[in-house]
Amino acid sequence: MAITRGLGRVVSVLVSIAFVVLTNGYTPKRQLNTYLNPDCTDECGGGLAYVKARGDEDTLHFVFTTVGTPTALVIRTNTLTDREHDKLSFNWDKLRSNDTAGAIFAKNPLTKVLYSYGIIFTRLFQYNDTSDDADLSHYSTSGPELTVYDFLADDTEWENLMDTSSDELIVLKIHQTDPTKSTVIVNGSLTIQFHLFDHGDRSDDLPHLEYNEDITHFDFILHDIDTGNMSNARYGVETIFFSMDTDKGDMAIEDVKSIDDEYSPGVFSINNLVSRPAEKANGGFLQWKPICYMKATRSRAAGTAVKKYGPQTLTVAEKMSTNFINNSIAYAFYKADKIGDVKMTYSNFSFGLSKDGFFTKNNYTAWTGSLGYGVPPADKISTLVIGVISAGLGLPIVLMVFGGVFVCVKKRFRKSTSPSFSENRIN
Template identity: 30%
Template sequence: MTGPDVNLEIDWPKLTSHDAGAVYFDNLTGVNYTFGFAIPNMILFNDLNDTGKIDTIPEEYRLYVPMTDFMWKIKETFSSSQHEAGVLFETVEFRGEPMPNDTRILIEVVSHGFEGRNKVLPHLITTPDSAQFDIVLDHLILNLTGAQLHNDEITAISGFENPRWAMELVPFSMEDKDDVDEGYTYATFKSLDDEHSPGVFNVDEITTFLSRQTKHGGYLQWRPVSYLTSDRDINHSTFPNINHTFPSLEELDEPINKSLAFAVFGENLVRRMVSTKIIVSYGEPKDNFYTGSKYTTWTLAYGVGIPPEETFSTLVIIVISLGIGIPSLVFVVGGSFVGYRKCRDK
């Protein structure tokens, strides 16, 4: 969040060398607040107990894939109005080799200048101070071991018979870690209205200390659903699993050092800012693992301020009003008629 007189500058030679300070603001006094996240790694893991969760999986059953191992292209940019803009990224190479046409990661980032709903399921709430991130893992079957694999092993993904994908998420905020006793907090809220996200009655969110205390913090918000088909049908979906404890990030590894977040903030990601690492794994028992559908989505809203609250939609309000109003009307009319008959009989 900046003032109108602040510009973002890029030193391209430093950026290609992954140096800190390659991306910077030309007027730091105009920067009011900064919040965002980086994605250092994808993780392929062998879900031995079919839980969908990665926290109990030993390291020998995890394979880390830095996002920098992929080459990306801008597949599409779009702006449907003066108050909405977005960009769609697509992977084209993996570790220097072209990826098959049906194997890809798609990442879409959209910002809105109005309050409303995103057009894509699960139709998260949009605000002028937020953006939305949507990732699709489409036929992401990679040979990560380098060994010559048979067809059945490739189908199992790098020798893992119960393969699932997970993603590292590193949120960071400009709050001073020396002044914050409690950093990130997870919460989930029930909703009786599923008109916008059929079959999903929860909203989950992670907030920073300032977001809970003032209007200047940061937040992540999502519906706990990952669709397994491109038409995003709730009947073909699974669950995103997220750890609920958020220890401070104490050191930076190579994938983070090659991220855009490091190019902007450098060592301040761990020295001054409040940063943590979250692992999101996709799956739940008996959903046939990633190879069952070879397709997984997840949509996340992130922004500055207080997370928007879900309210009843107009349709639900009308249904509730009719459900209460019609019986009440029948009772009043019926009671009036009975009273009228008794008075007339006298």
């Protein structure tokens, strides 16, 4: 009977383990609903994707678009009991006009905006790194060694995301840039894609960034670009990170060191651009590791460096006069009278490391980062590694202890069983 009960417990444990494995070991913490070109009945340009991530305590509204400057906007609101009418609304007449202010809004008066933040991708830089020092700051936009691709320019065409995106993967692709340039980006050679999640885990692809239900991962991918006469071509991208904060101090980039490279071999640091350095739990962040990959099949051998420049805080005058901002959905949401109060900082990122063969070696570069709310995830030694280390350090100690006990017991046993002198005397 006892054996039967024991067997039953074993079976129950095995069934539980199997259930966890088969269900990927997680329970969704947000309900994701994706809407492509919501409220648009006519020409939608490159398109707009809206993902409502509804949770028990709050709702995150992700908006991704190439209407205007390519932007990812995240709005955190309270969660309403009315599931059907707690969505954002989009005024496409305004989005298509020269004044987009107020084009994105919450129609339900019970919706309260708790926080908002996002990132704007403004320009791509292609430079001929003849000195092979992989430093974008050495080249001027007015010099012959650097070509600038303006993502807002009328001659930069984006593919309709309706044709490229799915419920949990939003893909923004350039169709073609200025055809009069010596080098032209065509046929989706530049892609910005965003991954949405309803649970927490790690990405399957290097650099294996951690994610949770409050985070979206992005991949900035360049491939099959005709670099023209730039045989030593490298690339960089300009971004603007923004949040609704006005008095929480300047944004800052933190370089967090790690002693463990389990998830990204050879990488011992992670960078966080945080909107509220003194109050991270209630702010937004941009996170990345200083590595990108020069092959679609990512590996340590295919890795090269990501170098950051900045951040530099924008003044009120710059925010009010910059076309990249005034033609973005950030302006459409915050409106003209509020955009000056929005905290903004711009940073450049370049891809490459001296003697890595330049972009032209494989004609491919992929950089991965995270856009999220709350405290940025930090690499920590996994349970598996802790177990291996514990076993490696503990097993010799255990063997020594048991070996010592065994020797002592054996000696004592021999002593207790040895015949005494009185027992062996000759009568």
